[in-house]
Amino acid sequence: MKRTLMKRSFMAKLVVRVPYAWLVAFFLLPFLIVLKISLSQTAIAQPPYTPVFDLAAGWHGLVSFLAGLSLDNYAFLGSDPLYVLSYLKSLEIAALSTLILLVIGYPIAYAMTRTPRKAQAISVLLVILPFWTSFLIRIYAWMNILQHDGPLNRLLLALDLVREPPVWLSTNTAVYIGIVYSYLPFMVLPLYATLEKLDEALLEAAADLGCPRWKAFWLVTVPLSAPGVIAGVLLCFIPAVGEFVIPDLLGGSRTSMIGQTIWTEFFANKDWPTASAVAVVLVCLLVTPIVVFQHQTMRGIERD
Amino acid sequence: MRKLSAFNIATLFVGVAFLYLPIAVLVVYSFNASRLVAVWGGWSTRWYGELADDAPLLEAAFISLRVALLSASAATLLGTLAAVALVRFGRFRGRLLFSAMIYAPLVMPEVITGLSMLLLFVAISVDRGFWTVVVAHTTMAMCFVAVIVQARLVDFDMSLEEAAMDLGASPARTFMTVTLPLIVPAIAASWMLAFALSLDDLVIASFTTGPGATTLPIRIYSQVRLGVSPEMNAVCSIMVGVVGLAVIAASLLTKLSAARGAPARV
Amino acid sequence: MPALESNGALAKRDFAPWTDRTLQPLLRIEGVSKRFGAFTAVDRLSLDIYQGEFFALLGPSGCGKTTLLRLIAGFEQAGAGRIVLDGVDLAAVPPHRRPVNMMFQSYALFPHLSVAANVAFGLKQEGLPKAQIAERVADMLALVKLEDLGRRKPHELSGGQRQRVALARSLAKRPRVLLLDEPMAALDKKLRGETQFELMDLQRRLGLTFIIVTHDQSEAMTVADRIAVMDRGRLMQVAPPAEIYEQPNSRWVADFIGSVNLFEGRAGDDGTSVEGTALGRLRVATKIAAEPGAAVWVAVRPERLRVTAAAPAPDQTGLENGAAATLVDVAYLGGLTILRLRTEAGVPLQATIANTGRLADRAVSWGGKVWLSFPPEAAIVLTR
Numbered sequence A: 001m002k003r004t005l006m007k008r009s010f011m012a013k014l015v016v017r018v019p020y021a022w023l024v025a026f027f028l029l030p031f032l033i034v035l036k037i038s039l040s041q042t043a044i045a046q047p048p049y050t051p052v053f054d055l056a057a058g059w060h061g062l063v064s065f066l067a068g069l070s071l072d073n074y075a076f077l078g079s080d081p082l083y084v085l086s087y088l089k090s091l092e093i094a095a096l097s098t099l100i101l102l103v104i105g106y107p108i109a110y111a112m113t114r115t116p117r118k119a120q121a122i123s124v125l126l127v128i129l130p131f132w133t134s135f136l137i138r139i140y141a142w143m144n145i146l147q148h149d150g151p152l153n154r155l156l157l158a159l160d161l162v163r164e165p166p167v168w169l170s171t172n173t174a175v176y177i178g179i180v181y182s183y184l185p186f187m188v189l190p191l192y193a194t195l196e197k198l199d200e201a202l203l204e205a206a207a208d209l210g211c212p213r214w215k216a217f218w219l220v221t222v223p224l225s226a227p228g229v230i231a232g233v234l235l236c237f238i239p240a241v242g243e244f245v246i247p248d249l250l251g252g253s254r255t256s257m258i259g260q261t262i263w264t265e266f267f268a269n270k271d272w273p274t275a276s277a278v279a280v281v282l283v284c285l286l287v288t289p290i291v292v293f294q295h296q297t298m299r300g301i302e303r304d
Numbered sequence B: 001m002r003k004l005s006a007f008n009i010a011t012l013f014v015g016v017a018f019l020y021l022p023i024a025v026l027v028v029y030s031f032n033a034s035r036l037v038a039v040w041g042g043w044s045t046r047w048y049g050e051l052a053d054d055a056p057l058l059e060a061a062f063i064s065l066r067v068a069l070l071s072a073s074a075a076t077l078l079g080t081l082a083a084v085a086l087v088r089f090g091r092f093r094g095r096l097l098f099s100a101m102i103y104a105p106l107v108m109p110e111v112i113t114g115l116s117m118l119l120l121f122v123a124i125s126v127d128r129g130f131w132t133v134v135v136a137h138t139t140m141a142m143c144f145v146a147v148i149v150q151a152r153l154v155d156f157d158m159s160l161e162e163a164a165m166d167l168g169a170s171p172a173r174t175f176m177t178v179t180l181p182l183i184v185p186a187i188a189a190s191w192m193l194a195f196a197l198s199l200d201d202l203v204i205a206s207f208t209t210g211p212g213a214t215t216l217p218i219r220i221y222s223q224v225r226l227g228v229s230p231e232m233n234a235v236c237s238i239m240v241g242v243v244g245l246a247v248i249a250a251s252l253l254t255k256l257s258a259a260r261g262a263p264a265r266v
Numbered sequence C: 001m002p003a004l005e006s007n008g009a010l011a012k013r014d015f016a017p018w019t020d021r022t023l024q025p026l027l028r029i030e031g032v033s034k035r036f037g038a039f040t041a042v043d044r045l046s047l048d049i050y051q052g053e054f055f056a057l058l059g060p061s062g063c064g065k066t067t068l069l070r071l072i073a074g075f076e077q078a079g080a081g082r083i084v085l086d087g088v089d090l091a092a093v094p095p096h097r098r099p100v101n102m103m104f105q106s107y108a109l110f111p112h113l114s115v116a117a118n119v120a121f122g123l124k125q126e127g128l129p130k131a132q133i134a135e136r137v138a139d140m141l142a143l144v145k146l147e148d149l150g151r152r153k154p155h156e157l158s159g160g161q162r163q164r165v166a167l168a169r170s171l172a173k174r175p176r177v178l179l180l181d182e183p184m185a186a187l188d189k190k191l192r193g194e195t196q197f198e199l200m201d202l203q204r205r206l207g208l209t210f211i212i213v214t215h216d217q218s219e220a221m222t223v224a225d226r227i228a229v230m231d232r233g234r235l236m237q238v239a240p241p242a243e244i245y246e247q248p249n250s251r252w253v254a255d256f257i258g259s260v261n262l263f264e265g266r267a268g269d270d271g272t273s274v275e276g277t278a279l280g281r282l283r284v285a286t287k288i289a290a291e292p293g294a295a296v297w298v299a300v301r302p303e304r305l306r307v308t309a310a311a312p313a314p315d316q317t318g319l320e321n322g323a324a325a326t327l328v329d330v331a332y333l334g335g336l337t338i339l340r341l342r343t344e345a346g347v348p349l350q351a352t353i354a355n356t357g358r359l360a361d362r363a364v365s366w367g368g369k370v371w372l373s374f375p376p377e378a379a380i381v382l383t384r
Helices: A010-038 A055-067 A072-079 A081-114 A117-132 A135-146 A151-158 A172-196 A200-208 A213-224 A226-241 A245-250 A258-268 A272-302 B006-030 B046-053 B055-088 B095-107 B110-123 B130-154 B158-166 B171-200 B203-208 B216-224 B230-259 C065-073 C115-126 C130-143 C159-171 C189-206 C217-223 C241-246 C251-256
Strands: C027-036 C039-049 C054-058 C080-085 C100-103 C177-181 C209-214 C226-231 C234-239 C261-267 C273-277 C280-283 C295-300 C306-308 C321-332 C336-343 C348-354 C369-374 C380-382
Touching: A010 A272, A010 B055, A010 B095, A010 B110, A010 B130, A072 A081, A072 A272, A081 A117, A081 A172, A081 A226, A081 A258, A081 A272, A081 B006, A117 A172, A117 B006, A117 B230, A135 A151, A135 A172, A135 A245, A135 B006, A135 B216, A135 B230, A172 A226, A172 A245, A172 B006, A200 A213, A213 A226, A226 A272, A226 B095, A245 A258, A258 A272, A258 B110, A272 B095, A272 B110, B006 B230, B046 B055, B046 B230, B055 B095, B055 B130, B055 B171, B055 B216, B095 B130, B110 B130, B110 B203, B130 B171, B130 B203, B158 B171, B158 C100, B171 B216, B171 B230, B203 B216, B216 B230, C027 C065, C039 C065, C039 C080, C039 C234, C054 C065, C054 C217, C065 C100, C065 C177, C065 C209, C100 C159, C115 C130, C115 C159, C130 C159, C159 C189, C189 C217, C209 C217, C217 C241, C226 C241, C226 C251, C234 C241, C234 C251, C251 C261, C251 C295, C251 C380, C273 C295, C280 C321, C336 C369
Parallel strands: C054 C209, C054 C226, C100 C177, C177 C209
Antiparallel strands: C027 C039, C027 C080, C226 C234, C261 C273, C261 C295, C273 C280, C295 C380, C306 C369, C321 C336, C321 C369, C336 C348
């Protein structure tokens, strides 16, 4: 039974309209502007692109404005292998990191649900706490550890596992370590939330019907944890594709991830139109996972 | 059947260690008397002392705090309104777009949101600086607030609201006197989250800031790009300490209010 | 021909306002319908409830009784029809302005407010002065015997105490009608019995009108002046408990309330007999309201079946309707014994006998042959 109780008084309408207006102004509109600028050319001017939309110019201004737009930037993206490689690398790193996160995060989330009730609150707190610490700090912490003469190498040398200290920083490996480390709470928490709601009675029923524990795990627990898995995977994969800080601080300079590419185009090359085009293509790539994520979360609310 | 197997205990232990070790290393090295990481020069607090003299750093910290306070408060207000609209207003026109605008920023890469907001400010000829960062952070954080408060509202026992109305309270009064007090923990938690997100944000701030409004992460980042330094270790350790204390205090507070009978389940 | 007009002959106490044609009902429900998508919860329902009644809505789950209650309270909007209270059409009145209060099944006590604050909540909305509120709260708490618990919070109370707080809170505003949504569902049996009598006492003393929703037959029979039996959104019968039990208007009602033995047959030519039943020809006491030859059913309550060791002598009157049967099963319930029997033709029947003596002294035994009979007055003839 859907119970809609709020009458549509003026105040009630405000409740919707105020956040709605804010989001349209500061989230939707900017996207449209990015789209527009991706269709523009660079210019040595302030702002550094042309054509500029001038309301005062009237209809004639509008026509010349539209005439000035072009898909040149997109053609440029397609032609230069630098960009294509950057996209591919971003997708690859994000996908592989997400996989590692799932493999590591699932046992942790599962172990958390097995702890006795009282300890569960503490274990959730322990997992969340690093998340509250600055993201930048945590990556910086890894810079400390992964230095050439840093503690990790010192440990490896002391344990006689290597003969020469390996190079960690400025490698893809460091980027993977950084992503997995930073995003772990984003994978563990949705998984934990779903696993925690699992009815113990289902597993007991499976056992009663002759199913051994490990098999019950695969046949009952894993399928029922699917919503949590989907949420965790999307929460990690999508932002990871556009990561900037981690590859910038920990990664190498050979190929950059797409987040770095946007940053460089924008701040170093001052090429706003190209940066915008790169961003638009990135959003297009991510649109499908984003829609799946939104659909999945809305289903959680609809189940009212 | 809630047994903790040896495998589970090992997993938890390794997982927690993995999460905390880098921070622990950071804190330890912030007390290293020697500048070089390779050499352990004994315990010292000299880097903390040097921090006090670092004026640009302190100013950046102050700016970050003000931005965080303002944007967290605005985001909490807007996000709570959005959550109420999503959960209680049924299927209103434009709901699909509304929910898309709430959920998309949660996963959107920050470079994209930062870039788009900057382009907006330029297009409408607004000078970038303190207030543009506040607006940007508010927009980003209100989505997190909306998601948290909405989760709490969905769980909320509707018969409490019906009982209030049955006893003569108008829908608005019902919300203020019954619903709001009971969802305050979720609202407080999301305020803190918005605060932490703002304090911590590098990418969006970099895009939307202007002269004279350098935030702490931007300052730290510019130093850190050049390599590891003990002053940075000290700054980071302080931030870790402050945040750790805040989170522990918050969870104690939640436990306290739960003991005083705040839960919605009768 | 819905037999919704009870003649008051079997009213519980000397109180049958529904028989008085000059009285206006307090609450009039006219042709109300409510649908949820494709599902019709309440189907063109009309009902009159009078001031001072303890009225029960009884029916199986999904019959629409709770929906009807919520329609009166204002938490649902009717798709069709009107609800008129004291002459005022409630359609335009939002729930927080209706002079109706509800006691929720889950009690819905505000967990962040004390007991006293909970009870005072409705009074505060009216804007009464503080002193008056405090006095009324004290009165209410005394009424439900919770005088010393004003400062406690709901989670510090037992289930029974919470129920009383919910009751006090819903009575504080002296509503015209009090709606009770399965108020005793969460209580254990003994407490339930005590609370039922307390509720009846309270209702009579305060002179209020109560409408209770319940799926528990014995509860409805205990507390109500009149019961409305509902099935799938429709009223089946509206009458005092005794009338529903002794004069059900259909097989459905006869079967829903208590247990019953049903015999299908055809109305006899003389108007007081039914032919062709499983027990042969049955004599009934009242005139059958059907054409001879029409299909009718004879309903006999288990406690009206007389079980004897042998067939009665032909001159013994009052036991004309009878048949031989075998005792199949016996359930001993302390105060009474339920006997399951089967006639020679294989028809299953149920009889109940009060245990006025010791079990060992009983004449009947398992698998034994007995004679069943019942007097014509015990037969209820149903035409649908």
